[in-house]
Amino acid sequence: MRLIIQKYLYGDYGDGHAGGLEKASNQDQQKEWPLWEVFIRSKQGLDHKHAGSLHAADAIMALENARDVYTRRNEGMSIWVVESKHIHASDPDAAAEFFEPANDKIYRHPSFYDLPDSLKHM
Amino acid sequence: MEQTTNQLQEQFQQRVDEEQKIEPRDWMPEKYRQTLIRQISQHAHSEIIGMLPEGNWITRAPSLRRKAILLAKVQDEAGHGLYLYSAAETLGISRDEMYEQLHSGKAKYSSIFNYPTLSWADMGAIGWLVDGAAILNQIPLCRPSFGPYARAMVRVCKEESFHQRQGFECLLQLSKGSEVQRQMCQDAINRWWWPSLMMFGPKDDESPNSKLSMQWKIKRFTNDELRQKFVDMIAEQIKLLGMVLPDPDLKWNEQTKHYDYGAINWEEFKQVIQGNGPCNKERLEARKKAWADGAWVRDAATAHAAKQANKKAKANSLTKETQQP
Numbered sequence: 001m002r003l004i005i006q007k008y009l010y011g012d013y014g015d016g017h018a019g020g021l022e023k024a025s026n027q028d029q030q031k032e033w034p035l036w037e038v039f040i041r042s043k044q045g046l047d048h049k050h051a052g053s054l055h056a057a058d059a060i061m062a063l064e065n066a067r068d069v070y071t072r073r074n075e076g077m078s079i080w081v082v083e084s085k086h087i088h089a090s091d092p093d094a095a096a097e098f099f100e101p102a103n104d105k106i107y108r109h110p111s112f113y114d115l116p117d118s119l120k121h122m
Numbered sequence: 123m124e125q126t127t128n129q130l131q132e133q134f135q136q137r138v139d140e141e142q143k144i145e146p147r148d149w150m151p152e153k154y155r156q157t158l159i160r161q162i163s164q165h166a167h168s169e170i171i172g173m174l175p176e177g178n179w180i181t182r183a184p185s186l187r188r189k190a191i192l193l194a195k196v197q198d199e200a201g202h203g204l205y206l207y208s209a210a211e212t213l214g215i216s217r218d219e220m221y222e223q224l225h226s227g228k229a230k231y232s233s234i235f236n237y238p239t240l241s242w243a244d245m246g247a248i249g250w251l252v253d254g255a256a257i258l259n260q261i262p263l264c265r266p267s268f269g270p271y272a273r274a275m276v277r278v279c280k281e282e283s284f285h286q287r288q289g290f291e292c293l294l295q296l297s298k299g300s301e302v303q304r305q306m307c308q309d310a311i312n313r314w315w316w317p318s319l320m321m322f323g324p325k326d327d328e329s330p331n332s333k334l335s336m337q338w339k340i341k342r343f344t345n346d347e348l349r350q351k352f353v354d355m356i357a358e359q360i361k362l363l364g365m366v367l368p369d370p371d372l373k374w375n376e377q378t379k380h381y382d383y384g385a386i387n388w389e390e391f392k393q394v395i396q397g398n399g400p401c402n403k404e405r406l407e408a409r410k411k412a413w414a415d416g417a418w419v420r421d422a423a424t425a426h427a428a429k430q431a432n433k434k435a436k437a438n439s440l441t442k443e444t445q446q447p
């Protein structure tokens with residue numbers, strides 16, 4: 001039997017799920033601040049990379065908290081935050097089919113081509 | 123096609139054996155999930171409660187330099203707690219649920235933080251011994267089978283080394299000071315040594331969950347292995363301080379190439395775990411008070427965010443209206 005988890009996991013946030021603020025207005029529901037994903041550019045010229053997540057009431061607070069939690073030692077010079085509920089993820093259980101088309105196209109790789117050693121600069 | 127639990131279980135174990143990481147949405151045995159939630163959240167709670175004994179000395183640090191260092195260390199521990207809570211959340215438990223477990227006493231935290239910090243030298247002893255023991259426990263956790271845990275622990279480990287170094291430096295300075303300072307240094311070591319040894323947990327033959335945790339690669343060395351490593355390390359380092367460890371049985375064993383050490387008082391360990399340590403009540407109370415006192419701040423921030431979002435929505439619809447031909 002498969003286990004179906006209905007709690008919030010990374011990338012599990014569909015449009016049907018309400019994140020923190022919507023929930024907070026729901027009186028006796030939990031009053032947790034929404035969850036945010038943090039992406040950090042460690043230096044100019046590099047991509048922003050996922051660093052982790054945190055809770056914050058709004059985007060400004062999320063940015064400030066991200067600075068305090070994830071960049072206490074100059075780990076970044078730019079931060080992106082996005083509310084976790086906005087992340088859509090591919091399904092790990094369907095990964096085999098989903099990525100399959102790339103698998104059998106080995107001719108996309110330079111190593112596929114068997115050429116004489118005397119051929120230079122290629 | 124429907125796979126049986128057995129097949130899934132087999133595939134799971136095979137991935138773990140091949141040192142592949144398990145990510146939050148991958149299939150995992152329910153017991154693996156529960157064990158990880160317990161282990162990671164307890165670890166997070168320890169980081170958060172661990173701020174209390176040291177926070178106690180921030181305002182009384184002997185110099186501005188020491189104050190800045192201690193402040194930075196305590197702030198790091200808060201960070202560690204936050205990395206770990208986030209990692210646990212990916213397993214499907216909410217932050218509030220974890221807090222609730224801590225506050226109700228259902229979840230445990232490291233028993234070491236139930237001892238009092240009586241003098242400034244305790245700041246040194248904690249950094250050197252407590253963070254030192256934590257580092258040995260944590261390094262193998264940088265490559266557990268669960269991805270988010272591994273990534274959180276890599277951050278934690280990177281930051282820990284300064285914690286231990288500042289602690290040793292603090293004691294080194296005291297050890298070169300006046301007679302009173304030297305006594306303070308020795309006294310702190312005397313009080314923190316045995317509780318530090320207990321941080322590695324019960325003896326191997328009394329640690330029933332270990333086998334499964336090793337199989338799942340969320341534990342890599344046994345409690346006694348790590349404890350021995352710690353004793354060997356500290357027994358050498360203390361020579362630089364010119365102090366002694368409070369154990370008459372401690373001596374180098376030429377055969378085993380390790381230090382032998384005396385019997386640990388496991389009754390004390392049990393008592394502290396069960397809530398009867400010197401500061402259990404005080405720590406939990408302080409934590410609950412901080413949470414309760416912060417409630418209005420959390421509510422205010424939520425209300426402010428809702429108000430701002432509302433304003434923005436109104437402004438947007440207004441511009442739309444005016445844009446209409």
Ligand SMILES: [Fe+2]
Nearest residue numbers: 169198199202
């Ligand atoms: Fe820590």
Ligand SMILES: [Fe+2]
Nearest residue numbers: 199253282285
């Ligand atoms: Fe630490």
